[in-house]
Each structure stands twice: as structure tokens, then as C-alpha cells.
Amino acid sequence: MADAVVKRVRTRHFQNAKAQGIKITGLTSYDALTASIFDSAGIDFLLVGDSAGNTMLGYDTTLPVTIDELIPLTRAVSNAVRRALVVADMPFGSYETGPDEALHTAFRFMKEAGAHAVKLEGGERSAEQIRRIVSAGIPVMAHIGFTPQSEHGLGGHVIQGRGAQAERLLADARAVQQAGAFAVVLEMVPVDAARRVTEELHIPTISVGAGPHADGQLLVWTDWAGLTGGRIPKFVKQYADLRSVLTDAAQAYRADVESGVYPGPEHSYDD
């Protein structure tokens, strides 16, 4: 059967979705296998997050992650998708010194990794970087609220935009919209603050722990699938229990090998 031609998700679809009240769905992905599954399931965008530091590379935080570590993961995801928009997360230390550095990093993700857009953290402090990247024809997803790359500066995994901080959050949201971002991630923001930002902006808001009023939702796939060991953030809903599925499979396999049940004749070649 010939493959049906599928229409790629473009940044225009993000604007249309907001205008029509259709929610946008995103997941992270770091490899071709999960990317093809999520793409076929109709997930609108895949973020190759620097959360790969935690989920794939075994670091405690996202801070050590480099461009060179993320490029092959991003390449794998963009190779695998037919419909989803692939967003490359720019790692800590790859854009903060200024617009030139930021554009250089964005070019690497577009040219070497086949990304369709890039993401960087920060509101007003990153506006000039966003403006420069957008002016080169590269779509930018902004990221405000809790920004994990600055967890030491913020004093831990702290909810952002509570009480009087809501004005700061709104100022950051306006700044990234003004700089040309096509969408903005709101991470760990109270429900009402996220609602205000969503109502005020014309670009879509994407919630990671920012409640139901955002224009879209995004989760780290290993959390969402129940694969992450240990503590997961309160905002995560687990849609599967892959950690116990894989643990059970590994234990059953080991038992079969030890008892000689595997491999059986059906898994072996005759002379």
C-alpha cells in the first residue's frame, strides 16, 4: 500500500489551533523509534529536550548537556517523523552570550540535525537572541516560568509566577512574543497566571505543569510513559507503566535463560 501523503505540522498550524480553540499536543522524544510511534499517533510536535540529560544520559540536571550530545538525538527524531514538527532544545551555555552565539547554535540544529524549530529558555533576558534567530528564518519556541537551566539561580524546582511574580511572567511573555517567538512554553506556573498569559498573547502557550487553560500541553515522554524511576513532578499524568512492563519482561527472560526454556526449537536453526 502506498504511504498516504501527510501534511506536515507547520508553525501556522499552531496559530490556527489557538484561533480555533484546538489544543496542541507535544511530547519529548530522543530517538527514531519513539519519534515514529508518537508521530503516527498524531502528536503535533516533538521536543528533543535537553531533558535528555536526565532521561537518556544519566545526569542529575540539564546543565552538562552539550550541542554535540543533542545533535545525533535530534537527527534521529527528524529522520523518523512525517508529520510532527521537530523542536530542538538549545542547551545551557549555547545561546546566553548573545544573538550571534544563539544564531550559530540554531544553524547547527537546523543544518546538522534537521530540526524544524529551536527552543531556548528565558523571557526578557533572551529576547534579542530570539529576534536574531527568527530574522534568519528559523522559528523559535520560547520557554518561561520555571527554566530548568537556571535551577541554581532560581533556588530549586520552584513554581514561578505566584502572586506579585505574575507581572514578571507577563512581561516575559510579552517580550518573547514581541521578539517573534511562534509559541511559548510555560513551565510550573499557577493555573490563573497561565490563563492570564494565554488570554493576553496572540501566540499559543504550551503548558508543562501550567494547568488546563494553556493552548497546548507538553510532557517528558519517559515520565508520561511511567519509565522514569523515582520521583516525578506533580504535573505528570502517567499514561502507561513501561517500567514495570520492562522489569517483568527482563525477569521473565532471565528466568527462561537460566531454566533453559529460551531458546526453544522455534527460535533455533536446524542443521
Ligand SMILES: Nc1nc(=O)c2c([nH]1)NC[C@@H]1CN(c3ccc(C(=O)N[C@@H](CCC(=O)O)C(=O)O)cc3)CN21
Ligand atoms: N524526567 C524529566 N522530567 C521533567 O519534567 C524535566 C526533566 N526531566 N528535566 C528537565 C526539567 C526539570 N523539570 C523538573 C524537575 C523536577 C521537578 C520537581 O521535582 N517538582 C516538584 C516540586 C518541587 C520540588 O519539591 O522539588 C513537584 O512535585 O512537582 C519539576 C520539574 C522539568 N524537566
Ligand SMILES: CC(C)C(=O)C(=O)O
Ligand atoms: C520540559 C521541557 C519543556 C524541556 O525543556 C525539556 O524536555 O528539556
Ligand SMILES: [Mg+2]
Ligand atoms: Mg529543556
